[in-house]
Each structure stands twice: as C-alpha cells, then as structure tokens.
Amino acid sequence: MIEVEGLTKRYGEKVAVNELSFAVRPGIVTGFLGPNGAGKSTTMRMILGLDRPTAGDVRIDGMHYDGLRDPLKYIGALLDATAVHGGRSAFNHLLCLAQSNGIPKARVHEVLDTVGLTPVARKKAKGFSLGMGQRLGIAGALLGDPRILMFDEPVNGLDPEGIHWIRNVMKSLAAQGRTVFVSSHLMSEMALTADHLVVIGQGRLLADTSMADFIQRNSRSYVRIRTPQRERLFDVLYEAGVTVVETGGGALEVDGGKPERIGELAARHQIVLHELSPRQASLEEAFMRLTAESVEYHAHAETPPNEWGDGWKREG
C-alpha cells in the first residue's frame, strides 16, 4: 500500500503538487491520470524519495522510503526507462542494482527471462530499442520481488505487442496481490488496464474512484436511435415526456434514457427501429470533461482537425 498525505511540492512560485492525499491499495491496478504538467511525475518522484516534499508525507507499507533497508525489495519503479548507463549490458545494469540491494545474482537471470531479454542480456543498453529499454526498466522494477510497483508512462512509444505485454504484466502483478500504480496518457490503454483511478489536475486531487464509477460520473450516457419514421417517433417520445435530440447522420439521441422504455413505446405505436443502442462515453471523454478546467496549456486551434473528434470541446 502507498499512502500519500497532504503531499505538497513547490518549485519557487510554482505549486507542482498541492495537498494531495490518496492511498494506492494492493490487489488491483490503480491508474494515475492527469493532463500534462498536472504533477504526476513529481508525485511519483516524491513517493520514491527522489524529490523532497515541501509538506506532507508518503508511506510505503507504513514506512518512509528513507527508512527502508534494501528499498527495491519493497517498491520497484519504472520512472524513466532511458535512465540506464548506456555503456553497461542489460545484465550488468541489473547486477549493479541487485548488488546494492542485497539481491542474489540468480534473480537477475530470472527477471531477464521474465521480460524476454535473456538473448540480449550481454548487449550494451545503448543499442536497445525503446521497447527493449522499457523491458529493461521493468526488469529493474521486478528485481527485488517487491510488493509495490510503480510505472510512469510504461507504454510510451511501444508497439501494440509491447503494450499488450505490459498490460498483462501489470494485471498479473496485481492478481498476485501486489500494489500496482501506473500513469499513462493512453486512455484506451488505461481503460483496459486499471481497476481504480487517481486523477489530478494542477497538483490537486480531482477523483479517487473505481474506473466504472469515474466513467459513469463524468460522462454522459445516452440511447442512440435510428428509425425511418423520425417525425412519428419524435412525437411519441415527446408525448411520453422523453426529450430527444437530433444528431448528425439522421440519428436521434435520448440522454440517460432507458432503451427498454423507448423500444416499448416504439412497438406500441408500430414504429420501425433500425437502431436502439445504449451508449456510454469513453474514459477519454470522461477524463476530458473532468480535467478541462485544469489543463495547463490549451491548444487554440480555430478549427481542429477531424481526427480530434468532439472530445476536444470544452463545456459551457
């Protein structure tokens, strides 16, 4: 378990982390989300004792990082996969880490095998691809067989196979009862990986809740309908007190409506339906909604490119 209490970090005038309190529990994957500059990396660095908090406290399984003997046995982290001495081989990099934490050499072979780097174990890390570097970073995190694991943007720059692999690693670590805390900007990936979310904006806590609850609270659920008898259905729903909005492509939408009720009303009035589908916004939309006010730097494109979809729009 990671417990963060009243954590604050100031850099001069800049408050990077602002009285943040949350707990990361074992047995599940907890996602750490926030727009650029929200303070995620700073928080993770303070959890690892790499940055000193201006105020507040962090406990790792009830203890302070400074007080941990052989810290890799308690918490393993991937913060910056490029932070490896490029001239060292993967094996030697891990061996150095192991030796400074009282971890036997045999464990180096084990973790190299786990991450699939055994064939290149003697190759210099500077020749590694981004994906191999991430795998090496993960091997380092696993080295001490810690109960707590923390990953900052572990899928950055990885190909789909690498992303899939990391997702499974995180899920299986959590299934073993470990505490897994992971940040990512890839919302679709986070939606597949995390069970719980801690969301921050401008250093402050915005949400600390389950994935399902976060999406439900911060997004719109609606029913999408397509019918060749639009006017007729419009009238029937209006009379029944159901508010319908027309959308592009000839579809109708009912906010928060129940598909059963709409289907029954349509049937009673013999209206043909071509589509009646309940829709839930994605994690990405929910995230954009919640954090719209706390984004540090907004793009100011007059007309956004099509591929941005509607998610870029701010409310109100």
Ligand SMILES: Nc1ncnc2c1ncn2[C@@H]1O[C@H](COP(=O)(O)OP(=O)(O)OP(=O)(O)O)[C@@H](O)[C@H]1O
């Ligand atoms: N050493 C530093 N000196 C001054 N300001 C800093 C320093 N480190 C971070 N900051 C500022 O603190 C804020 C939080 O930064 P941080 O890197 O923790 O955010 P983040 O959520 O990890 O962002 P990103 O998603 O872009 O990685 C930013 O405004 C950043 O510019």
